[in-house]
Amino acid sequence: GQNIDQPTEMTATEGAIVQINCTYQTSGFNGLFWYQQHAGEAPTFLSYNVLDGLEEKGRFSSFLSRSKGYSYLLLKELQMKDSASYLCAVKNYGQNFVFGPGTRLSVLP
Amino acid sequence: NAGVTQTPKFQVLKTGQSMTLQCAQDMNHEYMSWYRQDPGMGLRLIHYSVGAGITDQGEVPNGYNVSRSTTEDFPLRLLSAAPSQTSVYFCASSPGGGSGGYTFGSGTRLTVV
Numbered sequence: 001g002q003n004i005d006q007p008t009e010m011t012a013t014e015g016a017i018v019q020i021n022c023t024y025q026t027s028g029f030n031g032l033f034w035y036q037q038h039a040g041e042a043p044t045f046l047s048y049n050v051l052d053g054l055e056e057k058g059r060f061s062s063f064l065s066r067s068k069g070y071s072y073l074l075l076k077e078l079q080m081k082d083s084a085s086y087l088c089a090v091k092n093y094g095q096n097f098v099f100g101p102g103t104r105l106s107v108l109p
Numbered sequence: 110n111a112g113v114t115q116t117p118k119f120q121v122l123k124t125g126q127s128m129t130l131q132c133a134q135d136m137n138h139e140y141m142s143w144y145r146q147d148p149g150m151g152l153r154l155i156h157y158s159v160g161a162g163i164t165d166q167g168e169v170p171n172g173y174n175v176s177r178s179t180t181e182d183f184p185l186r187l188l189s190a191a192p193s194q195t196s197v198y199f200c201a202s203s204p205g206g207g208s209g210g211y212t213f214g215s216g217t218r219l220t221v222v
Contacts, residue, residue: 004151008149031208033210033211035210035211041215041216042199042213042214042215042216043152043199043211043213044213045210045211045212048208048210050208087151087152089152095140095159095203095205095209096142096154096157096167097142097152097154097211098154099144099151099152099153100151101149101150101151102151
C-alpha cells in the first residue's frame with residue numbers, strides 16, 4: 001500500500017524555525033518532493049530529495065532518510081507569508097506522485 | 110510562457126449534467142495528470158497520461174474520462190455529475206525523469222448541486 005503521514009496543523013512565531021515531518025510507505029520511490037500551497041491557490045514546488053541527506057535552498061531545507069521512510073522540511077527565519085499548507089509527495093517509479101494530506105502552518109506575529 | 114492553463118476557474122453543475130474541464134500546457138511536458146483536492150484528504154490522482162495517445166487510471170477514476178490527442182492538451186470529462194464530485198480539480202504536468210516535479214494549473218473549483 002501507499003501511505004504518507006504529516007501533522008495536520010502547526011503554529012510558529014515570526015522569525016522562528018519550524019520543522020515539518022513526513023513519513024511515508026510507498027510501493028516505489030523515485031524522489032521526495034515538498035510543495036507549498038497558499039489558501040485558494042495551486043501548489044508550487046519547493047524542494048526535491050532523492051538521496052539521503054540535507055538539501056538547502058535559502059531559508060528552506062529538506063532532509064531525507066530512505067531507510068527510515070522519513071523526510072522533513074525546515075523553514076528558517078519564518079515570515080508571515082510562509083503561512084500556507086506544505087505538501088509532502090513521493091514520486092514512484094511510474095512517475096506518479098502520492099501526496100500526503102498536507103500540514104497547515106500558521107505564522108503568528 | 111503560460112505554463113499550465115486550466116479553464117474554467119469556477120463551475121456550478123446540476124446533478125446529472127456533464128462537462129469538460131480544459132487543461133493545456135506549453136512546456137512540451139510528456140507527463141500530465143488530473144488531481145482532485147478535498148479537505149483533509151490531500152491531492153488524489155484521477156487520471157494521468159505519459160504521452161499523446163496514452164492514458165491510465167489513478168486512484169479515483171470513477172465518473173471521469175480523459176483523452177490525450179496532443180502533447181499540449183489533457184481535458185477531463187465528467188460524465189454525469191454527482192454531489193460527491195464537488196471538489197477542487199488541479200491539472201499538472203511534468204517533464205518526467207527523476208527530478209521532474211509538477212507544474213500545476215490554477216485549479217477549477219467545481220460545485221455539484
